[in-house]
Amino acid sequence: xxxxxxxxxxxxxxxxATQASASTxxxxxxxxxxxxxxxxxxxxxxxxxxxxxxDAKDIxxxxxSNDALxxxxxxxxxxxxxxxxxxxxEAFLKYHVFQxxxxxxxxxxxxxxxxIVTTLMNDTAYTNVTGGQRVAGNLVNGAISFQxxxxxxxxxxxxxxxxxGGTIHIIDDVLTIPANISDTLIQANLTAAxxxxxxSGLVQSINSESEITIFAPSNAGFNAIGAVIADMSAxxxxxxxxxxxxxxxxMYTAQMTNQSVTTSEGNEVHIRVEDGGIFVNSxxxxxxxxxxxxxxxxxxxxxxxxxxxxAQPNPSLSxxxxxxxxxxxxxxxxxxxxxxxxxxxxxxxxATVTAYPVPGSGGDGGSAPATAGSSSVLxxxxxFARGGIFGLWLLVGxxxxxxxxxx
Numbered sequence: 461x462x463x464x465x466x467x468x469x470x471x472x473x474x475x476x477a478t479q480a481s482a483s484t485x486x487x488x489x490x491x492x493x494x495x496x497x498x499x500x501x502x503x504x505x506x507x508x509x510x511x512x513x514x515d516a517k518d519i520x521x522x523x524x525s526n527d528a529l530x531x532x533x534x535x536x537x538x539x540x541x542x543x544x545x546x547x548x549x550e551a552f553l554k555y556h557v558f559q560x561x562x563x564x565x566x567x568x569x570x571x572x573x574x575x576i577v578t579t580l581m582n583d584t585a586y587t588n589v590t591g592g593q594r595v596a597g598n599l600v601n602g603a604i605s606f607q608x609x610x611x612x613x614x615x616x617x618x619x620x621x622x623x624x625g626g627t628i629h630i631i632d633d634v635l636t637i638p639a640n641i642s643d644t645l646i647q648a649n650l651t652a653a654x655x656x657x658x659x660s661g662l663v664q665s666i667n668s669e670s671e672i673t674i675f676a677p678s679n680a681g682f683n684a685i686g687a688v689i690a691d692m693s694a695x696x697x698x699x700x701x702x703x704x705x706x707x708x709x710x711m712y713t714a715q716m717t718n719q720s721v722t723t724s725e726g727n728e729v730h731i732r733v734e735d736g737g738i739f740v741n742s743x744x745x746x747x748x749x750x751x752x753x754x755x756x757x758x759x760x761x762x763x764x765x766x767x768x769x770x771a772q773p774n775p776s777l778s779x780x781x782x783x784x785x786x787x788x789x790x791x792x793x794x795x796x797x798x799x800x801x802x803x804x805x806x807x808x809x810x811a812t813v814t815a816y817p818v819p820g821s822g823g824d825g826g827s828a829p830a831t832a833g834s835s836s837v838l839x840x841x842x843x844f845a846r847g848g849i850f851g852l853w854l855l856v857g858x859x860x861x862x863x864x865x866x867x
Contacts (some may be wrong), residue, residue, distance in 0.1 A: 522558075555580075564629065651684070729764060743761055762780050847852050
């Protein structure tokens with residue numbers, strides 16, 4: 461018994477010693493000044509800010525490196541937008557802080573099923589996902605990679621720098637706040653899907669409602685049945701596209717098992733996991749977990765057919781056959797007329813949903829009025845200030861957020 465007591469006391473003393481010597485967030489940032497000097501230079505001499513740091517618990521901070529922050533200096537328009545809206549800055553900062561302590565060893569090693577991590581970004585002006593916007597993380601080419609909005613990737617350069625409230629990973633790029641569904645579809649070159657949603661009158665619904673999952677067919681998938689859908693009425697097209705939407709349920713691939721789920725159209729889709737692939741009815745998910753501000757988009761190789769929900773996949777095929785009989789292509793990809801094409805430039809955050817015309821109508825595509833969670837945000841690589849008052853304000857904001865405003 462005496463031996464057990466001695467060992468217990470030793471463990472307690474060791475724990476207390478560890479806690480006493482644990483580094484604060486400020487200590488860790490300063491210890492890696494060679495990599496984080498752009499950040500730390502703004503904080504130098506701001507002792508009052510360090511005094512505000514409180515004991516935040518159970519968080520993971522992604523700290524963009526010098527190179528990552530330097531990339532942010534070129535977009536003057538976004539700089540101006542950020543300077544006029546403190547909410548954008550706060551959303552960006554929160555998106556770089558995870559709920560819970562995630563060491564690099566905790567992330568998935570699977571390329572097909574990354575870990576889906578919840579961030580502190582839960583402001584409904586910028587996200588409409590319950591609990592906080594998500595980031596995907598997994599091991600890619602020997603390093604932990606994070607996927608955020610607009611399919612942007614950032615990799616851990618150095619990781620697992622522990623502090624009293626959690627751990628810090630230094631990343632090589634900033635995370636991108638997810639856009640609305642329409643902009644997410646366009647940036648992924650799913651212009652036929654966006655056009656079909658516009659023509660069916662569903663744009664307002666998919667952009668403004670919370671908790672949305674979209675199974676978005678590729679342009680090639682739409683073209684494969686172009687002759688079949690060319691003569692569909694608006695109501696038929698609305699039924700078809702509604703069959704590609706789950707409402708009230710954000711389903712990431714990590715949650716996908718063999719199951720049936722009801723679509724907004726009313727019929728079920730059947731999700732199957734076979735031979736390492738994920739299929740929705742007979743269509744294969746070829747790219748998954750594209751984050752949107754109110755849910756997630758998965759790209760499928762074919763259009764789903766609500767009249768053929770029992771269509772079976774053939775996992776041995778690289779591309780699945782269309783689920784429509786008499787499927788024929790047309791000379792051009794349907795529904796793409798008048799729909800913007802992907803751009804490498806960043807869209808500026810606006811208070812309203814971007815309007816996209818109904819193909820062939822010249823209309824506004826049924827775009828929603830300004831609503832919480834439906835802004836057309838496309839943060840790409842311009843958020844950090846170039847110095848001066850705004851640069852200091854951004855960094856002050858980060859410290860204040862970590863100092864207790866959020867925890």
